[in-house]
Amino acid sequence: MDTEWSNKNKKMQTLISKEMTFAEGIKLLFELRAQLFEQITSIVKTFPAVAFYQMPFGMGEGNQHTTLAWSLWHLFRIEDIVLHTLILKDEQVLFKDGWLDKTNSPIITTANELDGDAMIDFSEVLNIQVTYEYCKAVMESTNQMLERLQFADLKRTFTTADRERLVASKCVSPEESSVWLIDYWCGKNIAGLIKMPFSRHWIMHVEAMQRIKNKLCQQAKKGVDQIAYCGLSCAHCFLTAWCGSCRTIYNTCSFATCSPDGVCPNTACCKEKGLDGCYECSELYDCKKGFYSLGKDTNAIRAMALFIQKHGKTELLRVLDKLHSKKKFEKIQEILGEEIDQGLKILEEWRK
Numbered sequence: 446m447d448t449e450w451s452n453k454n455k456k457m458q459t460l461i462s463k464e465m466t467f468a469e470g471i472k473l474l475f476e477l478r479a480q481l482f483e484q485i486t487s488i489v490k491t492f493p494a495v496a497f498y499q500m501p502f503g504m505g506e507g508n509q510h511t512t513l514a515w516s517l518w519h520l521f522r523i524e525d526i527v528l529h530t531l532i533l534k535d536e537q538v539l540f541k542d543g544w545l546d547k548t549n550s551p552i553i554t555t556a557n558e559l560d561g562d563a564m565i566d567f568s569e570v571l572n573i574q575v576t577y578e579y580c581k582a583v584m585e586s587t588n589q590m591l592e593r594l595q596f597a598d599l600k601r602t603f604t605t606a607d608r609e610r611l612v613a614s615k616c617v618s619p620e621e622s623s624v625w626l627i628d629y630w631c632g633k634n635i636a637g638l639i640k641m642p643f644s645r646h647w648i649m650h651v652e653a654m655q656r657i658k659n660k661l662c663q664q665a666k667k668g669v670d671q672i673a674y675c676g677l678s679c680a681h682c683f684l685t686a687w688c689g690s691c692r693t694i695y696n697t698c699s700f701a702t703c704s705p706d707g708v709c710p711n712t713a714c715c716k717e718k719g720l721d722g723c724y725e726c727s728e729l730y731d732c733k734k735g736f737y738s739l740g741k742d743t744n745a746i747r748a749m750a751l752f753i754q755k756h757g758k759t760e761l762l763r764v765l766d767k768l769h770s771k772k773k774f775e776k777i778q779e780i781l782g783e784e785i786d787q788g789l790k791i792l793e794e795w796r797k
Contacts, residue, residue, distance in 0.1 A: 447648065447652060450477065450480070450481065450648045450652075451648065453473060453476070453477045453480075454477060454640075454644050454645055454648060456470075456473060457470050457473040457474050457477060457644065458470070458639075458640060458644075460473060461474070461596075461599065461636065461639065462636070464596045467596040471591055471592075471594065474591065474639065474643070474644060475588065475591070477644060477647075478584065478588070478643075478644070478647060481647045481648065481651045482581075482584060484651050484654070484655065485517070485577070485580065485651060485654070486577075487697075487702070488513060488654055488655075488658055489517075489573060489574070489577045490702070491696075491697045491701070491702045491707070492513070492658060492661075492695065492697070493694045493695070494573060495694070496513060496658065496661055496695065497512060497513040497514040497517075497568055497571070497573050498512050498513075498514055498565050498568035498569040499512060499513075499565075499657075499661055500512050500564065500565060501657060501660040501661050501664060502656075502657070502660060504560060504561050507653070508649055508650055508652075508653035509653045509656040509657055509660075511564065511653065511657070512564060512565065512568040512657070513568075513654055513657055513658065514567070514568035514569075514571045514573060514576070515556055515559065515564050515567065515568050516650050516653055516654050516657070517571075517573070517576055517577065517580055517654075518548075518550065518556050518567075518571065518576060519555055519556045519557070519650065520580070520642075520646065520647065520650045520651075521579065521580040521583045521584070522539070522553075522554070522555045522556065522616070523555050523626070523642045523646065524583050524584070524587055524642050524643065524646075525537045525538050525539055525583045525586075526555065526611070526614070526616045526617070527630055527638060527642055527643075528583070528586060528587050528590060529586070530610060530611055530614050530616065531603065531607055531610075531611060531630055531631070531638075532590070532635070532638070533590065534607075534610070537614075537616070538579065538582050538583045538586055539553065539579065544575075544579045544582070547572065547575045547579075548571060548572055548575050548576045548579055549570055549571060549572045549575070550567075550570075550571055550576075551567065551570060552567065553615065553616050554615075554616055554617060554618045554623065555616070555617060555618070555623060555626065557617075557618060557620075557622050557623035557626065558618040558620040558622050558623045560622075587643060591639075591643075594635070598635050599634065599635050599636040599639075600634055600635070600636070601634055601635045602633075602634045603630075603631045603633075603634075607631060608627060608628070608631045611627045611630070611631070612627060655687070658687060658695075659686055659687045661689070661695055662686075662687055662688060662689035662693075662695045662697070663686075663689075665689040665690075665693040665694070665695045666679070666689055666690055666693060666695075669690060669692050669693055670692055670758075671690065671762075672722060672753070672758045672761070672762075673690060673691050673692070673698070673711075673712075673722070674691050674692075674709070674711045674712045674715045674720075674722045674723060675691075675709070675711040675712075675722070675723050675735060675736045675737070675746055675747075675750060676722060676723055676724050676746055676747065676749040676750025676751075676752075676753055676761075677736075677746050677749060677777075678749070678761065678762060678765050680762070680765075681762075681765045681766075681769060681777070683775040683776060684697075684698065684699075691709055691711075691712045696708075696709070696712075700735050700736055709735050709736070710734045710735035710738075711723055711734055711735035711736055711737070712735075714734055714735070722750065722753070723737075723747075723750045724750040724751070724753040724754045725754075729747070729750055729751060729754065730747075730751065730785070732747070741783035741784070742778070742783075743778070744778075744781075744782075744783055744784060744785045744788060745776075745777045745778040745780075745781035745782065745783075745788045746777070747785055747788075748781055748785050748786075748787075748788025748789045748791075748792060749761060749777070749781075749788070749792070751785065751789055752764075752789060752792045752793075756796070760796065761792075763796075764792055764795050764796050765777075767795055768780060768795055
């Protein structure tokens with residue numbers, strides 16, 4: 446489990462357990478949930494539709510043996526059911542404003558009962574963008590409840606009638622893989638539900654989503670040129686674990702994610718001109734497109750492209766391998782500096 450998220454969650458649990466620090470704990474809970482939802486937003490906004498119904502780890506134990514779409518649905522269906530049917534005893538978000546039809550979901554359950562091909566088929570028919578909006582609506586409704594929550598509410602428990610209401614909703618499958626959830630939820634008080642599903646459950650599934658997306662990126666990069674259009678070596682980039690590179694549909698490089706169409710300006714320009722990369726362009730040194738528009742912040746990348754222009758990709762990779770074996774750094778700017786000519790000179794020196 447992510448250390449920062451785990452520690453924040455533990456601290457939050459400690460804070461809400463005392464009346465004097467309860468408000469501080471709820472504030473920390475909001476902060477944690479916002480951080481986690483930011484990760485979800487990034488995945489939804491940067492990954493192609495096909496990514497959401499892939500199962501890169503196959504069937505097996507563990508939350509990573511699922512799909513991105515299933516993870517989204519499961520995480521927020523549980524929160525919706527627990528919040529509205531169990532705690533507030535009102536209408537679930539799913540059944541308001543036509544969310545069920547708009548998401549195109551064939552089920553109303555938590556989807557625990559799905560696996561293998563059934564999970565993939567379910568994931569493929571979901572409208573991901575609408576499902577994301579549904580997730581956001583559920584999160585906001587939970588946050589509203591948490592804002593009103595008082596310390597005394599934490600000890601509230603649930604009755605047989607509450608359990609029967611959950612069963613009657615038919616939002617939990619009667620199958621063995623799912624039905625246990627009802628007794629699990631009803632066996633907790635509000636404090637317990639804040640932990641599961643309103644905080645720790647998020648951490649578990651967001652981490653699983655990260656593992657899934659990283660695996661998809663690595664699979665996509667197999668056999669693909671690891672030199673980006675701008676000249677950056679993806680294999681030596683500090684983001685290499687979770688970016689599929691600009692030469693695949695799993696491109697989560699910064700300029701791609703910032704661009705309205707999801708395509709980096711350097712990539713778009715090269716494709717338009719029929720170039721393998723910026724290093725084939727005669728205007729490279731003075732170019733102000735994409736990464737090169739940031740000047741001193743990314744001049745090291747331009748230096749690498751200019752090095753390729755002179756010596757080729759293979760030689761750049763050899764020099765970078767040498768650099769990484771001798772020096773500890775994350776961003777190439779830390780070694781090549783802020784000036785183009787300075788960066789080129791350093792690369793030449795390490796080439797010897």
